[in-house]
Amino acid sequence: MNRELQRLIEASNNIVFFGGAGVSTESGIPDFRSPDGLYRQKYRYPPETMLSRSFFDKHTAEFYDFYRGKMLFLQAKPNKAHQMLAKLEEQGRLKAVITQNIDGLHQQAGSKTVLELHGSVLRNFCMSCGEFYPVSAILESEGIPRCSCGGIIKPDVVLYEEGLNNDTLYQAVEYLRRADMLIIGGTSLAVYPAAGLVQYYRGNKLVLINKSETPLDNSANLILRGLITEELGE
Structure with a gap:
């Protein structure tokens, strides 16, 4: 020190x-703003857009493709x-x-x-009934992760626009x-x-x-x- x-x-x-x-x-x-950060990489949409609440609501499956690949580093x-x-x-x-x-x-x-x-990627919840899920519910699912009640599971993270x-x-x-x-x-x-x-x-x-x-x-x-x-x- x-x-x-x-x-x-x-x-x-x-x-x-x-x-x-x-x-x-x-x-x-990786961080967002450094020369090698998320914001300097090329995607179909800017990362700020894909991590926004409106994108989550309108393009949920595409949000999760990006989220699983770029936001979860559970080996760290x-x-x-x-x-x-x-x-x-x-x-x-x-x-x-x-x-x-x-x-x-x-x-x-x-x-x-x-x-x-x-918030935290380790916490996730059903938007319909409020049931909480571990991050494994995101990783082990394909497409849009869903609760046993049928509702969409959302990460307990603050997205842009929230x-x-x-x-x-x-x-x-x-x-x-x-x-x-x-x-x-x-x-x-x-x-x-x-x-x-x-x-x-x-x-x-x-x-x-x-x-x-x-x-x-x-x-x-x-x-x-x-x-x-x-x-x-x-």
Whole structure:
């Protein structure tokens, strides 16, 4: 771990981590916006369109063809950053992980208080009766996955054109307001409304771990441009 980051952590007891795709890329999950990311690849429709609620409703089978091939990376394992965050929570220093990721790797690493702003691919539900299904219901089906009641199963992820969960947003705001240290990692803070949440942080120890610049660089106490597994990991 970076020495200055370690010093700030040791002087804090109410840390919140706010993370994005860069936390998961080092576990082998591709991001959206990098040169090799999803948005730079060629498809019949732009990825933003195929991951929208209107596309899901109108072209459900085609949505699932794309979703199964490009959004599910169940072989991925938590990396050193995930593991360090779980360790900091166990020590009582880290109070919450607020993540834009949908892969469940924070929980797999052992983190307990994880606020998933964009949902999780591991949870799925019937749009008719509300029955919940594991991700295997998506993987082991063909075409449109259906509930035993006949309804369509939808991933519990926030698609474009859908709003974030109000309860999750409220909890995130409360954790950020109380935090004495905020670590932002693996996100360029370009995705709203999620990125707008960091404005609720009132502390004076702001750390940014990201390969590229962010809108908060001028406000940060510490900026680290290396890999998050090296800067935050053991």
